[in-house]
Amino acid sequence: MSSLADPNPANDSRRLASAAAKRKLDDYAPTAADDDDFGADLLSIRMRKDELYSVQHSAFAPASSSSSGRVPWPLPHSPLPSARLSFSSRLQFFVRMISEGKTLVFQANSSDTVQSVHERIQAITGIPVIEQRLIYRGKQLQCEKSLAECAIQNDAGLHLVGRMRSTGHPQAWQIIDDMISLVCRLCKGETVPYALKTIRTRISEYLSMTPKDDGDPATGHLQIFMSSSAPAALVMLYMSPIRGNKEHADDSIRHFLDSCISELPKSLRSRCAPIVLEFCKLLRRIASDDPLYTCCRSSLGSMMEVIKVSWLLEHAESVKRAISIQEIFPFVSELADRLSKDLELSLISAASVGSWSDVLDFTMFLRPLRTAICGLKCFKHPISLPLKKKHHDVLMCTEEVELLSQIFEEMLMKMNKCLTGMEERLSAEVSGEIDIAHPVWSRYLTILKELNAISKIYLGSEERFWTILSTRKCALCMLVVRYAKRNDDHKWLLEHKDIMDFESRRHLVMMMFPEVKEDFEEQHEMLIDRSQLLSESFEYIANAEAESLHGGIFMEFKNEEATGPGVLREWFVLVCQAIFNQQNPLFVACPNDRRRFYPNPASTVEPLHLKYFNFSGRMIGLALMHKVQVGIVLDRVFFLQLGGYSISLEDIRDADPCMYNSCKQILEMDAEFIDSDALGLTFVREVEELGLRRVVELCDGGKGIVVNSKNRNDYVDLLIKHRFVTSISQQVTHFAQGFGNILSDVRLQKFFFQSLELEDIDQMLHGSENDISVEDWKAHTEYNGYKASDPQIVWFWKIVSEMSPQQKKNILFFWTSVKYLPVEGFRGLASRLYIYKSTEHLSRLPSSHTCFYRLCFPPYPSMAIMQQRLSIIAQEHVGCSFGTW
Structure with a gap:
């Protein structure tokens, strides 16, 4: 089978735009923002050459030729470089507060101005630029000059003079400073006993002392990790060629990720997201498939559920817990490219399977991105492309909105080819030509679900998505039956039940029930006397806690030895037949189909009738849950109401053929004849209860409203509503409540019936109508x-x-x-x-x-x-x- 190389030159723009989006992740300058106030102190700023690494091994070196041609990161306060930077243009320096023992890490270009250094120092210390003096070799540096013009060498020492301020987290600064100092020693090749243990201990100490209240103190504390450039220091250690350093860094960074969960309460874990994002930006320059980068990316993705994604980078800085669309999108683009390649490979060989974590990360980053885009008030939703760039807000996120649409189109086309390939392979399997496993297929459903979610953003995309899936119905149904799992969200599929067959619809709705357990200790036990079958079954089931029925049922008949699933199946059949027996007043059989039943309006003759309807709903739910065909089916008027639908004239054909024919005649009568009042009808209905007949008005003043050609449709609608809705509304409600008790989530009750056709529930409850073969x-x-x-x-x-x-x-x-x-x-x-x-x-x-x-x-x-x-x-x-x- 040929590959999916795209001959269409129009798609070049998508690839170029995607590459541009990825470069956004590379456009990174380490931040140095901190809320703490620092004291006037003699700050020794040591600008020193990194003698540990050659350029190609530096954590901040330009990408090598194996980096897929990605543009290297621009250094702080400098434009995006158009060519590789020479080693002499780069400076690395550590800022140490002598009195506090704190260390900050910076990088700069030799072309950067002294003014830019002042501004960065203000950002981290809070000392206004006007109060700062940088001293080098006994002379004060002029703000307008560059570092090169001041003849500053890599190993030069500068001094900063400022006024004394206090810090709110001195112990945290000390811990991180100790860790960075140790990292620097390791990078210089020093042998440090118990280095890894010490770094891990410092990380745990730092996180464990985080203020537990989700407020400014906690934010200030966690920002120390960023302000001190600890992520950059650990990544430098990871890039170190010195033996053992890479392993130390790998373990330390993973320990930080794990400790965010183990050491911090849930309310604070999201505050670590900017730190994890920093790790991702730094590590991604190594390689997008680097294991540590992948781990950090997955950790960041898992935090997306509790992080607000802002539509604008500047706006994100002022919104609590916000990360911008511009920061999230490169991950989506990167993962989309990886998945697209995997889809191409899956057409060639089923053994060519990418990482499942890529699929999961793709979904985790997509969800907040979709939410943020849907929240953009500057667009009319669904969004019509191409965008009209009238507003500043639109200009700030136009690229991401358009690129996401291109990702959708490209992946949808590839999924279409993959599903076509699936159907070809399935046909070959049926004919006996091949019989192999296709592990990559298990990921198709997850990808399709995300594409469906994206399609809702753009005008016309949702229709295109479902049109394509309808042509690949065979493959989709196979995916559902074979790979849809109980804990997954299948609502998106069931909302389009018409493109699936009975087997796939049944598979999905059956997962709304709890899984039947075989552990006898968790089963609901019953001992039933056959002569008191209905009453004793009612006591056991109606009075049981719903949760106790979710674990399964163990039952036996009194004075009989038999137990187990066979006896349980018999019990289901016998009890359901007793419930719907016409000698009981609960249900009415349809004249045209005696298998079909709907609630009896006259069931009130039984004092406990509503409790029995709740019990009936539980029994039908349990029979479905245990996959027992009981030979009973629901009439259409009953089925529709359980799904929350209204009732029309055609729906009552089986339930009341007489009323159906009468209403049909009224609607088809000659207008002049019905206007002559020859029928003598008004908006009332006669009801028989306990042998007595009474007249019920179908609406206020119904006795005085004559049925004519203009209002006869209203008359028929009200007549049907009173006969099949109003008169049995309580019975339907209690049956639905009992049925919902058996589902894993009672809120799924209506959706369960909405997800099926009447014929589906017939087959699930009654079984085959054919003679036994x-x-x-x-x-x-x-x-x-x-x-x-x-x-x-x-x-x-x-x-x-x-x-x-x-x-x-x-x-x-x-x-x-x-x-x-x-x-x-x-x-x-x-x-x-x-x-x-x-x-x-x-x-x-x-x-x-x-x-x-x-x-x-x-x-x-x-x-x-x-x-x-x-x-x-x-x-x-x-x-x-x-x-x-």
């Missing part, structure tokens, strides 16, 4: 003690194939406790079926172990004897009672 039955049956060619097995299948459909159902129920097969047939059962040779006397009837789908019988000597034995258990009253162990 004996050939399918045989294909899913194995033998123990018998062989398929044994006479008893041959006789068995011949006898079963000649039985009536009902007898076959009775045999299957006796064997498995499954009364209604899933829509997939025997393939949809929990396991295969088994026939065991028993050692029972030949006079004994067959027995079953329904939990394990086992049917047991001795080797009957003739087909006639076997037929006589099977005919007994094929009877309704025998086949529907369970065999014992």
Whole structure:
């Protein structure tokens, strides 16, 4: 299969723009901002050459030829360099407060002015420039001159004179200063005993003493790490060619990331994001696939959930916990490029799989970026491209908004090709040509989910996204069934249920239920008397805490030995049939389809009817959760209300054919005839309760409103609403509450039904409508003690194939406790079926172990004897009672 090289030159602009976005991450100058006031002191500013490294090994050196041609970082207060900087143009110096013992790290160009150094000192110390004097070789330096013009060498010493101020965090400064001093010694090649342990200890001490209140003191404390250039010092150690330094730095930085979680409360962890961002900026210059950089990037991504992303870099500085779109976007662009390459490789080989962490990071950085863009008030949403650059606010983020759209388009096209390739491979698998695993496919759903979220930002993109997915329906459904996980958010898929098949929709809604547990200690235990089946089941289920039903159910019938899943399946079937039995007043069967039910408006004759509706909702939810087909289905008017939908005339066709036909005639009657009042109708309805009839107004003053050609639509709507909504609203509400109790989240109750078609819930609750296929039955049956060619097995299948459909159902129920097969047939059962040779006397009837789908019988000597034995258990009253162990 060919690669996905794009021949379209129009996409060159996307790649160039993407490269520009990545360079934004490189456009970094270490900051030196701090809220603390420093004292007037003689500050010794040592500008010294880094004798430890050659240019190509320096943490701040220009990128090498292997760095994908990325532009090197501009140094502070200098324009973006157009060529590599020479070593002589760079100065590194440490600022030490003699009285406090604090050390600050700076870098500068020799072309920088003395004024720029003054300004940076003001930013870190708070000492106004006007009060500063820089002294070198006994002379005061002139602000307008450059450092080179002042003949300042790399190893020169400068002195700063200022007035005394105080600092609010002297101990924190001392700890970080000690750590940086140790790092400097390691970079110079000194041997420092227990260096790694000391650095880790200093980091832990520094974070542990952070003020716990999420306010200015905590912010000032954490800014010390940045103001002292500790990240730059640790990255320099990571870049050091001296043996052991890289490992020390790697461990120390990872320890900082871990300690942010272990040492700080959740409310403060987000305050470390600027520090982690600093590490990312510094480390990314090494390589975008450097393991330590990847680790820092993932840590920053995990912090994005609690960090506000501002639309503007300047605005971010004034917003608490804000990081700008300009700072976040390069990560999105970088990860999008990596994922695009992985998608290309997945078309060539299923073994070419990139890092799963790239997919996760992509989602974590995208979410706050999308939120920030959607919050831009300068755009009309969804955003129409190309942008009209009328406002300053628009100009500041135009590039990012347009680039995100280009990322969406490129990745959508590649996903389309990948899904097409999936369908081709699936077709080959079906034909038996290949049978291999495709691990990269597991990431497609996550990428598609993010693309769907991006599509909502731009005008017309969402329609394009779903149009493409609708053409790749086969691949999408396979992804859903095979890779959708319980803890994932599937709402985006279920909102477009029409492009999925029944199997994928069922798979997604089933994950709204808790996972059935097999731990007996956590199961809800019941002991039921068959003669009191409904009342005792009601007591056990209706009065139970909802949480106790989430762990599963263990039940047994009184005076019976059988237990396990088979008995539980029988209980579900029997209780649901009792609930919907027409001798009970809870539900009404539809005249046109006796399998279908909706709440009975006259259920009020039962004093506990609302509690029973809650119980009914729990039972239906539990049956679905345990995947038991109970032979009961809901009528459309009931199903729609559970989903929060309104009822129309066509929806009542099965529930009340008489009312349907009458309303249909009223709507189709000649206008003159109905206006003549020949029908004598007003806006009222007659209701029968306990044998008594009464008149109910459909609206205020309904008795006085005559039905005519102009208001007949309103009359029909109100009639239907009163008959199928108002009169059963309490029953529907309590059923819905009971059903919601069984879901993992009760708030999903309406969405559960909105995510399905009526036919879906029919198949999940009732099962297959087809007669049992004996050939399918045989294909899913194995033998123990018998062989398929044994006479008893041959006789068995011949006898079963000649039985009536009902007898076959009775045999299957006796064997498995499954009364209604899933829509997939025997393939949809929990396991295969088994026939065991028993050692029972030949006079004994067959027995079953329904939990394990086992049917047991001795080797009957003739087909006639076997037929006589099977005919007994094929009877309704025998086949529907369970065999014992």
